[in-house]
Amino acid sequence: MKNQTAINLEDLRQQARRKLPRIAFDFIDGGADDELCMQRNRGAFSRYRLVPRYLRNVSRRDQSVRLFGHTYASPIGISPTGLAGLWRPDADLMQAAAAREANVPFLLSSSSNASLEETAALAPDNVWFQMYCTRDAHINADFVRRATRANVRVLVVTIDIPVNANRERNRRNGFSRPFRMTPGVVLEALGHPAWVLRYLRTGGIPMMRNWQPYAPEGASAAQVADLFGTLTPAPEVCWDHLHRIRDAWSGPLVIKGLLHPEDALEAVRIGADGLVVSNHGGRQLDTAPSPLEMLPAIRAAVGEDVQLILDSGVRRGSDLVIAGCLGASAAVFGRPSLYGVAAAGQAGVARALQIMRNEIDMVLAQIGCASFSQLDSRYLWRAAHETAAHAMDQDLSQLLTERFGAAA
Numbered sequence: 001m002k003n004q005t006a007i008n009l010e011d012l013r014q015q016a017r018r019k020l021p022r023i024a025f026d027f028i029d030g031g032a033d034d035e036l037c038m039q040r041n042r043g044a045f046s047r048y049r050l051v052p053r054y055l056r057n058v059s060r061r062d063q064s065v066r067l068f069g070h071t072y073a074s075p076i077g078i079s080p081t082g083l084a085g086l087w088r089p090d091a092d093l094m095q096a097a098a099a100r101e102a103n104v105p106f107l108l109s110s111s112s113n114a115s116l117e118e119t120a121a122l123a124p125d126n127v128w129f130q131m132y133c134t135r136d137a138h139i140n141a142d143f144v145r146r147a148t149r150a151n152v153r154v155l156v157v158t159i160d161i162p163v164n165a166n167r168e169r170n171r172r173n174g175f176s177r178p179f180r181m182t183p184g185v186v187l188e189a190l191g192h193p194a195w196v197l198r199y200l201r202t203g204g205i206p207m208m209r210n211w212q213p214y215a216p217e218g219a220s221a222a223q224v225a226d227l228f229g230t231l232t233p234a235p236e237v238c239w240d241h242l243h244r245i246r247d248a249w250s251g252p253l254v255i256k257g258l259l260h261p262e263d264a265l266e267a268v269r270i271g272a273d274g275l276v277v278s279n280h281g282g283r284q285l286d287t288a289p290s291p292l293e294m295l296p297a298i299r300a301a302v303g304e305d306v307q308l309i310l311d312s313g314v315r316r317g318s319d320l321v322i323a324g325c326l327g328a329s330a331a332v333f334g335r336p337s338l339y340g341v342a343a344a345g346q347a348g349v350a351r352a353l354q355i356m357r358n359e360i361d362m363v364l365a366q367i368g369c370a371s372f373s374q375l376d377s378r379y380l381w382r383a384a385h386e387t388a389a390h391a392m393d394q395d396l397s398q399l400l401t402e403r404f405g406a407a408a
């Protein structure tokens with residue numbers, strides 16, 4: 001099945017809004033506090049202009065990127081999102097399959113509904129596994145062991161949830177853990193019968209299969225979700241935990257959720273091979289800067305050898321091109337893939353990826369750059385009032401380089 005009706009990612013968002021009960025759509029769509037960080041994520045891209053160069057023969061264009069030993073067809077990938085089976089049964093597997101077809105990375109969340117083993121087997125080159133450090137050291141170690149055994153290509157550790165955030169849409173809608181169908185939720189959900197039927201047909205709340213082995217045998221999906229909620233987030237997590245993971249995992253290690261260049265340097269120092277520069281899509285700290293704003297300083301701090309993946313607010317091909325000009329190796333998006341899967345299953349995810357691919361291709365041609373890997377800051381122009389901020393970025397990265405030296 002193909003979904004060609006969405007012209008852009010906002011169309012997919014609107015389709016998802018119609019298909020999902022409000023409580024579900026808001027869970028995906030919302031952010032922390034006043035949702036200013038989400039606005040900042042989008043606004044950061046609009047501060048830049050891409051200045052086109054002409055007469056450069058752009059008849060053949062290449063947007064492939066090499067990340068951790070594999071060549072991907074596009075610089076866009078799918079961020080990890082937990083509980084996706086609530087939006088559509090098998091959403092994790094659908095995203096993995098769409099990523100495999102498009103040959104892009106799919107970061108499977110440890111709080112997914114499909115297991116890491118079955119998802120990695122479905123798309124071995126595309127599935128990266130994302131975990132949080134939990135309160136239980138044995139579970140942390142076991143996730144690393146299981147990822148190794150499942151031949152997962154890349155391990156991603158997310159560090160930006162020391163505590164749960166204040167997501168007011170969820171509070172207003174009564175989104176609780178575990179997910180409960182209260183009478184109010186049921187009433188509103190009836191306006192989205194296809195979702196309700198699928199939900200009921202598949203037995204209600206989907207099991208968090210990655211966590212199932214750590215719960216008592218026969219535990220229900222709600223009990224497993226409760227266990228997850230008891231052991232995460234873990235505010236005591238610190239760099240020592242990351243050291244332990246680095247020691248236990250021999251493959252490429254990516255740390256997700258960094259914004260400060262000093263944290264980026266520390267991550268590289270403990271042996272991270274890549275970083276996802278992210279504010280969790282504005283779902284955690286509403287006053288956090290947008291990752292795009294921090295990208296130049298982080299790139300300057302860590303040097304050229306570290307893969308920097310930009311996350312949060314990526315919605316257009318031009319966003320990726322701007323990120324590429326500022327030093328990103330690739331970018332990932334979270335919500336658009338969920339909108340796609342909610343709207344049309346695997347076809348919806350495929351459509352989101354195809355839209356991005358087409359837009360990136362068109363923008364590369366428009367600016368006279370035949371290859372994503374050849375982007376640099378000479379394609380960018382920023383309004384004069386932004387220059388002061390840019391100078392501050394550069395001062396900061398110079399300061400960091402002086403204090404810590406160039407990254408290894």
Ligand code: FNR
Pocket residue numbers: 027028029041079080081082109110111130158256278279280281282283311312313314332333334335336338
């Ligand atoms: C997330 N995100 C997330 N991140 C992570 O590392 N592990 C996870 O399990 C989740 N779960 C999750 C659920 C939902 C519903 C959303 C929307 C997001 C954050 C995600 O990986 C990513 O950082 C953001 O989605 C990026 O912002 P955009 O692209 O959605 O604007």
